[in-house]
Amino acid sequence: MNLSGKKLETICLMRTLFVFIAIIFSVRVSGKSKSVSSSLQLISKDFAILSRVTNAIYLQSAFLKKDLEVRIFLAELLQIGSQSFSKIVDVDIQTAIDELYRMNETMSRYPQNLIQIKDLLQSRHHIIIVKEIAEQADSFSDTMKYSMIDMLIKARNIRESFIVNNNCSRLNHTIIFAFLDLFEGTKPLPESNIISETEKILKSREYRNYKKLIDVKNIALKFTSRINDLRKLADRGLNEIKESFRFSRPAWDGNSENYNQTQIKNAFEHFLVSAEEIYKYQTIEYTPSSIHTAGFLGSKDMKKVIGDLKRPWFKKNIARGASTKNLEKALLLFRKVPQTIIDLETSWKKFVNFTSRNDNIQITIELLLDITKVSENYRSYKKILDKSSKLLSNCLNFGGIFDHEQFRIFENEQIPWKEIMTIILEINERFSRFEERYFPFISGKLVIKNLETIRKNMNWVFSLAKFQNITDETSLESMHEMRDWFKLADKNNGYLMLLRESAEWSMKLKKLKEISENLEQKQSISVKDILNKIKLIESGKCFRKDSSYFVKLQNVISSLISITLFTSNMVPQTREYLDSLSEVKNKLEIVKKEIMTVNKMRPTSDSNAVLSLTNARQISEAIGLLLTLTAIIESHGGIVLNEFPLKGYFNKNAHPYLHANLGPIFLIHDGSIDLNEYKNDPDKLYNLFTEEEFVIFLLKHEINIDTRENPIPAIKEKAMK
Structure with a gap:
């Protein structure tokens, strides 16, 4: 009989029927006491008995015929996918423990002061910048064709734009702020055309080219600020890294009479997979299944089977008075195994609870695995370090002397433009949010007539001669004169919620216009001048020829970082993980052994x-x-x-x-x-x-x-x- 065929269909049908009947029977029968079971409830209990006994026969038959693997069965009882369960428990625990303690003991002799972790991290960051230059070297020459003057001209023309010439920009914001102090509320409604005008600037060809120039300038600045560090790295830093690997060899070389490095690496690879799978188990919801457990949902459910055979209802209605002792003896699986499964479930919960409380264990294992990989890569590491040292030295010879005064002049010339773009970007972002928030609301909640009334009244307010020309002498009188009107208007239309920010943006727009009017359309120093001075294009093309080495060099430095980061504090937590997992594996073997004893019951004669x-x-x-x-x-x-x-x-x-x-x-x-x-x-x-x-x-x-x-x-x- 194939367990995954008709049998499973029957089991699933029985389980479905049982759940369906249980739901119906769980409803309290009207007019009856809780202590008195209804006929339907009794039938439900009887059906559960019959279901468990039938499922028990099917399940034990599956084990006898080897139609079901023990691990698949147990994984389902623990409510985890069988593949994930195998990945979690299939760890060479003893090898991992032995190597962990050996590594800890030898690491104590490693000269920690040979190279500092902060220096390693900095060196790796320098190499990342070199890799970035190598990857973009071809684009530098094309970018130099652009001129920043184009964008300066566009910025200068903002003074004539609607962005800074509208009702909002012409408001007397000082008086509005004073007027608003008489009320509560903030936020005005901007004019939507401002948004479209700012978007034209941000989408323009000049702005795109300008951004490319600024990106190249930033790369140049990073390169020049680190060029001396890169030269030191090429001259002696990489050699110090090579020496650090040599001195730390006792820590990362685990070859011995008991283990070879391949065994150790495999053990920690499986260890990491185990940690990754248990993390997935904790974070991804698993849908419980009872396909391979013949409908049993846990050890407690299995323990009921032998008792079910002894129940009066079963003896009377199923056995019809016949003895069930032989059947009890035959169902060996359900007499011995449930308790061992309970022990397994307990160990599993303990293990899962530990991993949920120590979510950084995965990072620790990754670090340990990196250390174990050094042995097989050590020879190539030395070649990479030697080659990278020569490559850096050659390519850095192109670099000219960086003139900090020249760069300071360039940055100062950029300040007005930066201020303009900061305001433009802020206007676009904030006004766009207003458009999304207020315009749909107004057009959706109010009829067109009311929307037109709002705009008419707001424009009237903003254009009032009194409002535009209030002086200190007349301000108090004028404000009080308008206050009652505003209260009434705000009550109906919510003007005051939008008015304060109109005043705030009026200030910004005036400042934007002022900067645009005073912006000089010239440059004494360009990005091209800077790149030519430091010969970044030449260095970049040199780096690009052997750019793959910089990726390899990053990995080499990362391996040494892992060695340097190892501390004895990592040992207790890692050992506890392995001990908890070992307990699960031991219980798993006990259950497997008990289940396998069922097979010994099979007779050999089958000829009659x-x-x-x-x-x-x-x-x-x-x-x-x-x-x-x-x-x-x-x-x-x-x-x-x-x-x-x-x-x-x-x-x-x-x-x-x-x-x-x-x-x-x-x-x-x-x-x-x-x-x-x-x-x-x-x-x-x-x-x-x-x-x-x-x-x-x-x-x-x-x-x-x-x-x-x-x-x-x-x-x-x-x-x-």
């Missing part, structure tokens, strides 16, 4: 035809559609006959139980047949069973199909006609 007797029909009727003896027989490849063939119809040299075409033959009998002929058969061609013995037989017996080319038929040809 089978006759099933006594009350079998009653069992079939009691179980109904859920499980019939006929279904069990047919699932084992057998056939059921209404009348059993006489002995003379059998070929004595055949093995009917193994026959490929016919399979085992069964007769389900109600007790009215004379059995003497079968019981006293000198050739012992037949086996006779009670219903309990028959179930036990099916649990124990593994049917091996006879695949010989011309097997002797079990029944003579004339008997089949």
